Amino acid sequence: EIVLTQSPGTLSLSPGERATLSCRASQSVSSSYLAWYQQKPGQAPRLLIYGASSRATGTPDRFSGSGSGTEFTLTISRLEPEDFAVYYCQQYGTSLMYTFGQGTKLEIK
Amino acid sequence: QVQLQESGPGLVKPSQTLSLTCTVSGGSVTSGDYYWSWIRQHPGRGLEWIGYIYYSGITYYNPSLKSRIAISLDTSKNQFSLKLISVTAADTAVYYCAGGYSSVDYWGQGTLVTVSS
Numbered sequence: 678e679i680v681l682t683q684s685p686g687t688l689s690l691s692p693g694e695r696a697t698l699s700c701r702a703s704q705s706v707s708s709s710y711l712a713w714y715q716q717k718p719g720q721a722p723r724l725l726i727y728g729a730s731s732r733a734t735g736t737p738d739r740f741s742g743s744g745s746g747t748e749f750t751l752t753i754s755r756l757e758p759e760d761f762a763v764y765y766c767q768q769y770g771t772s773l774m775y776t777f778g779q780g781t782k783l784e785i786k
Numbered sequence: 787q788v789q790l791q792e793s794g795p796g797l798v799k800p801s802q803t804l805s806l807t808c809t810v811s812g813g814s815v816t817s818g819d820y821y822w823s824w825i826r827q828h829p830g831r832g833l834e835w836i837g838y839i840y841y842s843g844i845t846y847y848n849p850s851l852k853s854r855i856a857i858s859l860d861t862s863k864n865q866f867s868l869k870l871i872s873v874t875a876a877d878t879a880v881y882y883c884a885g886g887y888s889s890v891d892y893w894g895q896g897t898l899v900t901v902s903s
Contacts, residue, residue, distance in 0.1 A: 678849070712889035714833075721882055721893035722833065733891070765833055769888040773846050775823070775835040 679704050679770050681778035689786040696753040698781045700766035705746045710769040713742055713751045716780075717762045725764075726751065753783075761785050788813035788820075790883045790894035798877075798901050804870040808883030808894060815859050815866055816841045820886055822866045824857060826879040827896070834879075839866055873901045 680703040690696055700711070708729040714722040724733045726742035729749060739754045753760055766778040794806035808822070815822055821838035828834070837847035839857045847855055856869045870877060878901045885892040 710888040714890070721896050722890070723893070724886075724889055724891055727889040727891075733889075767833075767889065774848065775825075775838075775890070777833040777835065779832045 678772065678774065679706060679768055679776055681766050681768060681776055683764075683766060683778035683781045685781060686779075687782045687784060689784050690756055691786045692756050692758055694756050696751075696756055696760070696783060698751040698753075698764055698783070700744075700749040700751070700778050702747040702749070702768060706749075706768045706770065708745050711742075711744070711749050712767045712769075713740075714765045714767065715760075715762050716765065722765060756783075758785075788885055788892040790885060790892055792881060792883050792894045792897040794897065794899070796898060796900060798873055798899060799903050800874055800901055801872055804868070804873050804877060804881075804899055804901070806868045806881055806883070806897065806899070808866050808868075810864050810866070810885070813885065813892075815864055816861050818842075820891070821846075822857075822859070823884040823886070823890060824868045825882045825884055825890070827882070828876075828879045836868065836870075836881075875901050877901050 682701045684699045711729040713726040716722040725736045730742045741752045763780045765780050789811045791809045798804045823838035824836040839845045854871050880896040882896045883894040884890045
């Protein structure tokens with residue numbers, strides 16, 4: 678089973694700053710099958726990025742995904758107040774299972 | 787636009803069976819485009835994939851829950867369902883139904899299920 682480890686656990690930044698969130702896999706993951714989600718309190722998660730770097734419908738272009746193999750990154754180029762939330766990475770692998778990372782909380786500094 | 791809505795009891799007694807149903811609108815559970823999933827989130831914790839069902843009826847389950855769960859389709863009602871047997875307090879969580887293939891594209895709003903006597 679592939680384990681996804683996200684870092685940092687909490688990231689404290691100010692609006693306007695750049696955020697870099699990391700997702701590391703215990704084994705190589707197909708880039709086609711790596712996704713990122715945003716979750717705000719009391720809401721369901723929302724798909725942001727799929728295929729490691731493709732923005733989902735409605736995802737602002739300040740969000741970008743990159744990476745391959747075991748290292749993936751979600752970058753928010755310039756933080757807006759509505760971006761402060763918890764972010765999860767997720768993979769779908771040869772075992773046909775979904776696994777999620779434990780999440781990174783992006784909080785206002 | 788696919789929309790999903792969970793329904794079922796919000797309170798289940800220990801050792802009993804948790805049963806939830808997801809009604810799909812704007813799409814069909816017989817579509818081969820998606821897996822129809824159940825995902826849960828313990829209070830204040832991260833996301834845990836429970837399992838999914840494909841339009842053909844094939845199911846895939848989280849190995850840690852496999853012995854206790856069953857996911858089924860009701861094509862006549864455009865619904866899919868989750869049954870989790872022998873629940874304990876550790877099964878208290880928000881349960882989401884969802885749809886997608888390699889990513890989870892669509893999510894229900896989630897329903898809190900509390901296991902308590």
